[in-house]
Amino acid sequence: MILTGVLLAVLGLGLVGWFAARGRARLLYTGRGSMHSMPAYHGWHLALWIVVPALVAWLVWQAVMPGLVQGAVFATPAAHGLPTDPFQLGAIVAEAQTIASDPGAVAFNPEAQALVEPFRAAQVKFGLIGAVIVLIVAFAGGAFGFTRIRPNFKARTHVERLVLGVLLAASLLAILTTFGIVASLVFEAGMFFKDVSPIAFLTGTHWSPASTMGDNINNNFGAVPLFWGTIYIGAIIAMVVAIPLGLMSAIYLTQYATRDVRKWVKPLLEILAGIPTVVYGYFAALTVAPLIRDFAASLGMANPSTESALAAGLVMGVMIIPFVSSMADDALAAVPRAMSDGSLALGATRSETIKKVLLPAALPGIVAGVMLAISRAIGETMIVVMAAGAAANLSANPFASMTTVTYQIVQMLTGDQEFNSPKTLSAFALGLVLFIVTLILNIVALRVVKRFREAYE
Amino acid sequence: MSKSDWNSPEAVRRLAKRHAAEKRFKLVGLGAIVLSLGFLALLLVIMLKNGVAGLDWDFLSGSDSTDATTAGVWGAAKGSLLTMLVTLLLSFPMGVLAAIYLEEFAPKKKWIEWVEVSINNLAAVPSIIFGLLGLAVFINTFQMPRSSPLVGGLTLALMTMPVIVISGRNAIKAVPPSIREAAYGIGASKVQTTFHHVLPLALPGILTGTIIGMARALGETAPLLMIGMRAFVVTPPDSLTAPSSVLPMQIFLWSDEIDKAFVQNTSAAIIVLLVFLLAMNGIAIYLRNKFEVRW
Amino acid sequence: MTEAKITARNVDVFYGQKKAINDVSIDIDNGIVTAFIGPSGCGKSTFLRTLNRMNDTIAGARVDGQILLDGEDIYASTMDSVALRARVGMVFQKPNPFPKSIYENIAYGPRIHGLASAKSDMDRIVENALTKAGLWEEVKDRLTDAGTALSGGQQQRLCIARAIAVSPEVILMDEPCSALDPIATARIEELIDELKESFAIVIVTHSMQQAARVSQRTAFFHLGSMVEYGETDQIFTNPRETRTKDYITGRYG
Ligand SMILES: Nc1ncnc2c1ncn2[C@@H]1O[C@H](COP(=O)(O)OP(=O)(O)OP(=O)(O)O)[C@@H](O)[C@H]1O
């Protein structure tokens, strides 16, 4: 409470400092060229000197205060006779702490109730100390900054240097995220591979992580059926739908449609890409899957399952159409007009020009687009969770229920999970495989696209 | 070949065949578009048919319940709002600042290339991987509250930031060098030029990209499943750390219910979500058309 | 004098609302080279492209008036633009070989028009076309190399060979030498001189010297109109119009 107020006070001080420094700088300003920086920059400079160190002090205090408070509470007489078992002690302290900050709550544990008052007192005391420290730092920073206001002081340079530092930090967040992904996946997957051999995981064909049967745990974590399901649904069925439809749509829109048609149809197609995957999943489960099951039954299949690779793959393919179409659109647009002019001038029809000249010329771009589409399809989760099924089947029958890597990740990490059991950790191992595969697809595809663009520039 | 050869019956037949092939090809293209849009129409019609009857005030203002007739969508919607708030507050400034740095200030060094590869790749990493990151870092390591808008927002922010960086860079790149030269010409520093001249001109483009990124985040389910945002929320969450759900998660949870009555709820919730998304995309398109400047 | 190969009467061309060619009438004869000259943007390319209906490929372009090829209206509904373009070939300003092998670049046209029934026919057509374009000796050992791997001048001769391969009656050339160095230009000019025996040739050029060197007739365009048309010698030595005179003496460009 007190500390929040202090934060506002510091910001207020910063504002005051801004005006004060600008006013002071204005007094020093005697005319054109008399100062290095405009008065406003002196304002910013001082404001930063007030706010930034105080903010740092505030953060440090936020971090150390709970320890100090707890120490003080344990030193009071009320804390005598508390249980020594760390688990019980922790529960009591936590409860007391909650009540101390929330006047409405009632204690369940009398020992906790006894601690509430000492807690409140300690919090107020250390809060006040913290506030004073933060304010002192703010004033000290301000005073130092204020003394630097001189005509030849390069306030602007200092402020801009800080701005640049902030910009740089923001860009590094991307690297940090990548690093975080790699580190957490590798770490958790490493724990998994302590129990299960990587070879067995990557080459085994039996997947039943829940089963406790058999003494060799390696036999239960063969992920090949998962990889197959992922490839079959995402890279085969979905692409059989998405490539022809997406490519032909792009061809029609770029080569045949009038400008008005293009203007309306393109955004409509893009809506397909904007629909959340959970909606597709629901649609697949509610409408498409039963249709496919009935179709399978009419083909004479016994007991076709509602969940099928075909239902998930079909719907996923539709979701990918606009993606393929916009990549193909870009690739076709990158082929210089002179190319098709040359063919048309020889008396080729449009379709001959497209098939024999444009598509071959655009091929690298289109292939890269398909790679990105596959990367997106195999990482897609909700559609397969809702329509593909949990059975780890190693089958080429599109009407069979099939499971995927993403499905199993969800399966392993929702519901009752035992922390750090091989079952839970296997999700991270699967995630690692998925990350590596999509990373390779993405990087290769982006390279190809870049080369392709440069070739025609 | 002379003029008369083109009139020989054989040549005429050949030409007719080529023109027929041309027509067929064009029809196939048209067919592909009609099929794709037909699927979109089918999806929307089915959702409307199933859900529109369920869209009443009780549904829009209620929260989750085990009884399909009293279950509503507001609890999840509020969770979505809180989550999006966290996502926006983090990913927008970070994304824009990173875009500015990479486009205007970054030295041509090897490590900058790494940042660029990293960003381009993050934009294409499956969303579920971000969920694993959120689970491992925010929940398991930092012990943040499971199932909360705070963790959900953080996770989605990491996912959205690359999208904003990429669109931001394109918008900044589109500002012609002449603007920068003009600013340098009157003695502005590089930082001044960027923040006073380049950024305002690039802002519509950046905002468009941001809205599109946010729309994508709003529809995400998979990463939030990883961080356990599937709480059964009977009262709307009232803080960033309270257990909550989000709209797409609510759809997912209801779609799993055995009770057939939930079909209507699921479809109605889908309509609500789609209306939000369409509105956001509409705003993005409007912004793009209104402020798009052709240099 | 025999009937002209191409007869254009009162031709207007519009790009949307904008009129780019205004009331042009011209007769183009067989067996000679006709040059179009004029300042940039005056509509030379636009008019040239009406002669094989390449303007059809530009959205919003419209042609009024009449253009006859051997007395046949090329804009008549019975005229097939595909067959027309096989009869009236075109070579562009920048060499634009297809991203295929040298052989496939030449074979492309004959193949789509069904001009060769056997592989040996096709080989002969390719050799003929390359020989006529003066490229055979240079490429006969590397017909499978990419067309784009040739030098700029070779690429342009490849494009000319590509046009020749479908045995057109007229070849339109839009500034075919503007992307080439003087030596490559001289080769192409020689080539044009030889080709005029077999084809009617129309060439757009910015180089007065080139027009004087290769053409027998010259048309001067200005602001979408044809100002003067006559024997090349007469146009360059004794222009009737002052605007023509100003242009060829370099008074404006
Ligand atoms: N595709 C088009 N759409 C609209 N206007 C065009 C188009 N192509 C040409 N124009 C316009 O038509 C006029 C004539 O252009 P054209 O290309 O025929 O000139 P040109 O004489 O060939 O010039 P240059 O010598 O520079 O090649 C110009 O004003 C040009 O701007």
Ligand SMILES: [Mg+2]
């Ligand atoms: Mg021209």
